[in-house]
Each structure stands twice: as C-alpha cells, then as structure tokens.
Amino acid sequence: MKVHVDSDSCVGHGQCAANGPDVYILDEMGYAVSPGEDIPDELAEQARRGAAACPERAISVSL
C-alpha cells in the first residue's frame, strides 16, 4: 500500500496523525510527512482513516 501526502495541500490540521498514529508522523512544523510506499497490511485501516480525516484531502492512498 502506498500513501502520499501532497505537501502543497497539507496545512497542518494533524487529523491524519490523530486517526492513524502508526502511519502518519508530523514534522516539527506540524505538517504530515509522506509515509511512503511500504505501508504494511495491518496498518491499512489506519492509513485510510487518517486520509479520510484530512479536511484538505491532501492524502492519497493506493495499492
């Protein structure tokens, strides 16, 4: 599973990390860091939940 954070769209709401704490990490400014392409299956639900929680729709999740 691949998860990508569009850094141009992220404004630091932090909802991704609140809803997917094992997938999403915020940098020192509070912006989400792109977790990459190797999200294990057991974290898929967190990845989706965190993406859905972003008010800016800055996160895309794909297989």
Ligand code: F3S
């Ligand atoms: Fe950014 Fe959305 Fe997360 S704005 S910090 S990707 S909830």
